[in-house]
Amino acid sequence: MVVEAPVRWPRKVNEIPKEVFVREDLFEQEMEKIFKGPEWHPVAHESELPNRRDFKTVVLARIPLLITRDDSDQIQVFFNSCTHRGTQLEPSRKGNKKLFECPYHRWVFNGSGELISCPKRAEGYAPSFSMNRYSLGRPRVANFKGLIFVSFSEAAPALEDYLGEISDTLAAIMANDGRLRLLGYQKIVFDSNWKGYNDSDSYHAALLHGAFRALNWQGGKGTQVVSKLRGHIGATSELSIPKDGGSSLLKDPSLLEFRDEDPKVGSRVVKMFPLFVAVKHLDVINLRFATPISVDKTEVHYAYFAHVDDDEAMVRHRIRQASNFTGPSGFVSMEDASVFQRIHIGNQTPGVAAFQRGVTDEDEISFDYKQNDEASNLVKWDYYRRIMGFAREGEQ
Ligand code: FES
Ligand SMILES: [Fe+2]
Missing domain, CATH: 3.90.380.10 (Naphthalene 1,2-dioxygenase Alpha Subunit; Chain A, domain 1)
Structure with a gap:
């Protein structure tokens, strides 16, 4: 096992140790502490999805997201991952779709993230299965003048305070x-x-x-x-x-x-x-x-x-x-x-x-x-x- 040295951070406030730009172990910590931490991240402006059923996918700090404008004209942000076994649901960068079908076992979701069909009506599934428990997961979402922000942490403050x-x-x-x-x-x-x-x-x-x-x-x-x-x-x-x-x-x-x-x-x-x-x-x-x-x-x-x-x-x-x-x-x-x-x-x-x-x-x-x-x-x-x-x- 490689044991990484602690970061030596200078006393002077205007000096930044160069190692923080190049150490892979710090990169992994940053994904957890910062990108999945108490921050807000803009992922789209709603004008990128002008029409109902438009969608856009993004990957933020390795987390795949699916952004849709649903049939009720609402912008929605989901984890781009099928709630069955986790397959990436939509691979395209952008498009217009009424339904999102997972290729693996053909679960189908609508633009509001609801699971609306499973093959053979879920025959033989676990006793507690019901479709309404398998909607797509969501990060926190907030909107500033059409700019859509997500956060993966409950600890992020309200967006208004965050922007300050x-x-x-x-x-x-x-x-x-x-x-x-x-x-x-x-x-x-x-x-x-x-x-x-x-x-x-x-x-x-x-x-x-x-x-x-x-x-x-x-x-x-x-x-x-x-x-x-x-x-x-x-x-x-x-x-x-x-x-x-x-x-x-x-x-x-x-x-x-x-x-x-x-x-x-x-x-x-x-x-x-x-x-x-x-x-x-x-x-x-x-x-x-x-x-x-x-x-x-x-x-x-x-x-x-x-x-x-x-x-x-x-x-x-x-x-x-x-x-x-x-x-x-x-x-x-x-x-x-x-x-x-x-x-x-x-x-x-x-x-x-x-x-x-x-x-x-x-x-x-x-x-x-x-x-x-x-x-x-x-x-x-x-x-x-x-x-x-x-x-x-x-x-x-
Ligand atoms: S993983 Fe998506 S339907 Fe099975
Ligand atoms: Fe520049």
């Missing part, structure tokens, strides 16, 4: 009313630990990404709000179109137009513990549903949206901006993917990752950060440390 200080930014990303229309997805598996992916910060934006440099990220005004307990971040940054309109950068500078959003709040980012990100850069409405796959792989589905009241020209503008700006082939996310992988390679070495920008006290966590600080992530790191049960050096 970041609710306004999250609502603003979803056009305030959450009346969205799905445009499509871009899906990627990053060669990175999930915490490396989610440790992205405002500081890097104009340094790694030429597109944000051109939009004057570093020179603009903005704010970062950090939720006290879990360190969720809601950030707003002013952007501006270059003086020449972008014509020296792009053959078609119309890609940089702000048609919906005010450039003063040209970038809004919500980063939630443990792994959800939502952004509105320019007119791009983008929710990023993510799951850890293994200690060195993180899958992210970028879902893009328009507002239901948009005309076709606006929809087209959002699609062009989304595909050229964020997403795996855009100006921004391609660079992120490369850096996430290099962070993961670098984290195989001993020592610590040291946060600098925005650190005012190395002995105590602060909650007060400026637009371009990286240290706002330290609130989340302190929550991670505590929920994983790691003491700082010198503490009991």
Whole structure:
């Protein structure tokens, strides 16, 4: 049996031990303590299932889920597992179905999760069997402006309290009313630990990404709000179109137009513990549903949206901006993917990752950060440390 060494967590609040990004034994603990722990995880926006009988499946921290819009127009979330012997019920990513039939022994469920038929009317089944005791199992479910959250723990607080200080930014990303229309997805598996992916910060934006440099990220005004307990971040940054309109950068500078959003709040980012990100850069409405796959792989589905009241020209503008700006082939996310992988390679070495920008006290966590600080992530790191049960050096 391999006995893993305890994690040595530095005393300084701005130092994170690199081993937490690469140790497989910690990955298994994280699945239990965090992903199945007292957290809420967004898994879909209800506009991804616009019609009755639409469904979507997702896997979150290895747990397969089936999300449906049932015959009564209600969004439902189930464990994607037949209640007979546990077979995955629906293998497709998306579709429209009245009934879900398990291939193994042909139990059939409706979109409300009820078991409605068994072959030969359950002849020879155990004495206590009755179909109404075998509906699909469910996680806890909550909804914020159409964004559907699940939790696998009764200990997660009410969603409103969980979101806390970041609710306004999250609502603003979803056009305030959450009346969205799905445009499509871009899906990627990053060669990175999930915490490396989610440790992205405002500081890097104009340094790694030429597109944000051109939009004057570093020179603009903005704010970062950090939720006290879990360190969720809601950030707003002013952007501006270059003086020449972008014509020296792009053959078609119309890609940089702000048609919906005010450039003063040209970038809004919500980063939630443990792994959800939502952004509105320019007119791009983008929710990023993510799951850890293994200690060195993180899958992210970028879902893009328009507002239901948009005309076709606006929809087209959002699609062009989304595909050229964020997403795996855009100006921004391609660079992120490369850096996430290099962070993961670098984290195989001993020592610590040291946060600098925005650190005012190395002995105590602060909650007060400026637009371009990286240290706002330290609130989340302190929550991670505590929920994983790691003491700082010198503490009991
Ligand atoms: S496992 Fe699904 S019907 Fe038997
Ligand atoms: Fe980035």
